[in-house]
Amino acid sequence: MALARAYAVGLVGLDGHVVEVEADLAQGLPGLTVIGLPDASLAEARDRVRSAVVNSGQAWPQKRITLALSPASLPKRGSGFDLALAAAVLAAAQALPAGALQGRVLLGELGLDGRVRPIPGVLPAVLTASEAGIHRVVVPLENLAEARLVPDVDARGVGSLRDLVRLLTGEEYDEVEPVRVLPEPGTDGPDxxxxxxxxxxxxxxxxxxxxxxxxxxxxxxxxxxxxxxxxxxxxxxxxxxxxxxxxxxxxxxxxxxxxxxxxxxxxxxxxxxxxxxxxxxxxxxxxxxxxxxxxxxxxxxxxxxxxxxxxxxxxxxxxxxxxxxxxxxxxxxxxxxxxxxxxxxxxxxxxxxxxx
Ligand SMILES: Nc1ncnc2c1ncn2[C@@H]1O[C@H](COP(=O)(O)OP(=O)(O)O)[C@@H](O)[C@H]1O
Ligand SMILES: [Mg+2]
The missing domain is CATH 3.40.50.300 (P-loop containing nucleotide triphosphate hydrolases)
Structure with missing residues (x-):
């Protein structure tokens, strides 16, 4: 399969839309193009995604790769699409099982070493996914507590692209959430x-x-x-x-x-x-x-x-x-x-x- 689809969420203010990320691998000069109204930080995702995939021990497909974000008319902003872009490329290259990306929204920014970094807007994004009928989400570990605020959603946290590959291939990985202490309501602030x-x-x-x-x-x-x-x-x-x-x-x-x-x-x-x-x-x-x-x-x-x-x-x-x-x-x-x-x-x- 040289074509794969992953899902992410684009936010305009607090309004979210599920964004479909398609990856197509074709014969031709190796290269990567991102289409579908990306902003500057999303265009930079090309370099982040490639480095993250390679540094996670995966092979980067030597093909002409086209990544399309749709709906194309919707402006897309920020680095939160990295995880979905990387997963779409890996699935198109058959490094991930077919169907693993179905019914899941993937959110997160990638570091060059393959680490998954936290992103803004996780709560409204997960609410959007849930309203669109997608009840499985993968978010950066540091945003996991925020994602779990949404009821009826199976939220998983990943710390790296390796973790995501393990999660999607059904292997075990460490899902250790950073420790959080919830403040007692009403006890903070000056009196x-x-x-x-x-x-x-x-x-x-x-x-x-x-x-x-x-x-x-x-x-x-x-x-x-x-x-x-x-x-x-x-x-x-x-x-x-x-x-x-x-x-x-x-x-x-x-x-x-x-x-x-x-x-x-x-x-x-x-x-x-x-x-x-x-x-x-x-x-x-x-x-x-x-x-x-x-x-x-x-x-x-x-x-x-x-x-x-x-x-x-x-x-x-x-x-x-x-x-x-x-x-x-x-x-x-x-x-x-x-x-x-x-x-x-x-x-x-x-x-x-x-x-x-
Ligand atoms: N009614 C008050 N009771 C206790 N401390 C006061 C009172 N009014 C002023 N202060 C003290 O004076 C300081 C300056 O007050 P502030 O609220 O900055 O005044 P303003 O904003 O009216 O210029 C405060 O930090 C506080 O220590
Ligand atoms: Mg004053």
Whole structure:
């Protein structure tokens, strides 16, 4: 069989699509072409995949190899397709049993030595696979806990391309997950107990937390505005399972998930500095936009300290998420929509001329 198919997932924002990776080996000058709207990092996959296959002790087929990603119209971004590309080549070269790739989604970036590296967006990708009816996924070992958050999916972790070959040929391999300690919900972060007096400010923050109201803290420097604001997330209840998955998906796409915490269970707190760019606040970047602080604060608190120091354009850009609870950002690679429903907390001195 000189033709083989593997499956991966392409993400545009949080929307995923199952991507079919076809490998065709033909007679002709040895070479490798990737077609189907790949971005720069995906085009580089050619070199990563070849080195990884060779350094994993497999023969690289001396054929004219064409790798096609479909649907071709969908922009594909990032290095998460490496594993599926390598598996498709190996299956086409009959180094993997026929049918081993059927009904499986393969996600992961390859190192030149054949190691499988973690990738962003594993949670939304596995959710996409599950919704598309594919219930077997292979992910980088370091993303295994994240993939296992999705129910009804048989998730396996691999640390190297060798492990993947062993898994697909039915051999045993070490699937040792890095040890993770789940934090106790509600015990982290600064505590309102530290605040002495300040009854009006405290009540304002408590009312804002209870009702999800936006609030502006006005006062002279040193009066405890920053201190009060940082203690607001501690007043909010832990996220329920649905909300936690939603928040985790956004953080996963932004590569902002802490390694020891596959599921974000506490309402997030984002406090961008006033010199932050608009793109880092509302989201942006080349190709397909990545989430910004406003989306990372989804179901939590977005705190703008020294609010008048932010550029008026950055403050205006928050109008859309404040009204609709989501942010749609169009870039050349497509329109990404991220949830951005947060409690906005602003702090300011009475006058910008006040001494810090
Ligand atoms: N009500 C308070 N209770 C306890 N400490 C306070 C209080 N107000 C201010 N502080 C102390 O003063 C420091 C500066 O407060 P900060 O929140 O930065 O003020 P602001 O942001 O209003 O300029 C805090 O880190 C804290 O140590
Ligand atoms: Mg302050």
């Amino acid at each position: 309102m107990l530290d605040v002495a007096g300040q009854v009006v400010g405290r009540t304002a923050v408590e009312v804002a937390a209870a009702g999800g109201h936006h609030a502006l803290l006005l006062g002279p420097p040193g009066s405890g505005k920053t201190m009060l604001a940082e203690r607001m997330p501690g007043l909010l209840p832990a996220l329920d399972r649905k909300a936690a998955l939603e928040v985790t998906a956004v953080h996963s796409v932004a590569s902002a998930l802490p390694r020891d915490q596959p599921l974000v269970t506490r309402p997030p707190f984002q406090a961008p500095h006033h010199t932050a760019t608009i793109a880092s606040i509302v989201g942006g970047g080349a190709g397909i936009a990545r989430p910004g602080a406003a989306s990372l604060a989804h179901r939590g608190v977005l705190f703008l300290d020294e609010a008048p120091e932010f550029s008026p354009r950055a403050l205006d850009a928050l109008r859309q998420p404040l009204e609709s609870g989501r942010l749609s950002i169009t870039r050349v690679g497509g329109t990404a929509t991220y949830p951005a429903s947060f409690t906005l907390l602003l702090a300011a001195n009475y006058c910008p001329c006040a001494k810090p």
